[in-house]
Amino acid sequence: MIPELAKAWVLSEIESSLEEREPDEVRKWAAKWLKGEVSLAVDVLRPRAEQLRQYKFLALEVLKRLDVASFRKACHNGRPELKEVWDSPEAEKRIEEELASIKALLEGLKDPEPPAGYA
Numbered sequence: 001m002i003p004e005l006a007k008a009w010v011l012s013e014i015e016s017s018l019e020e021r022e023p024d025e026v027r028k029w030a031a032k033w034l035k036g037e038v039s040l041a042v043d044v045l046r047p048r049a050e051q052l053r054q055y056k057f058l059a060l061e062v063l064k065r066l067d068v069a070s071f072r073k074a075c076h077n078g079r080p081e082l083k084e085v086w087d088s089p090e091a092e093k094r095i096e097e098e099l100a101s102i103k104a105l106l107e108g109l110k111d112p113e114p115p116a117g118y119a
Contacts, residue, residue: 011074018078041098
């Protein structure tokens with residue numbers, strides 16, 4: 001149950017990051033995203049790296065539950081007016097790359113330290 005809740009949180013963060021941008025800005029950003037010049041996953045997750053490090057194992061479990069369809073749906077929910085972007089074949093390829101980027105980011109995080117007093 002916890003990984004499913006965490007998955008919902010990740011997807012809502014993707015939606016929110018798209019909703020927060022101005023319409024003209026997000027359209028320009030989406031064009032760059034399709035070209036691989038920017039990364040939604042890295043933009044959303046990298047600032048939360050320390051938090052993710054503490055929950056690395058849970059985050060990796062959540063990643064197993066993320067797929068192209070759920071990622072794409074979050075993008076649609078965040079910016080439905082960019083349907084032509086999210087539904088394009090290029091977007092599917094980029095989403096697969098995004099998921100690989102998330103995995104690399106998570107795997108690259110140092111394992112969390114055990115609480116004081118534990119050996």
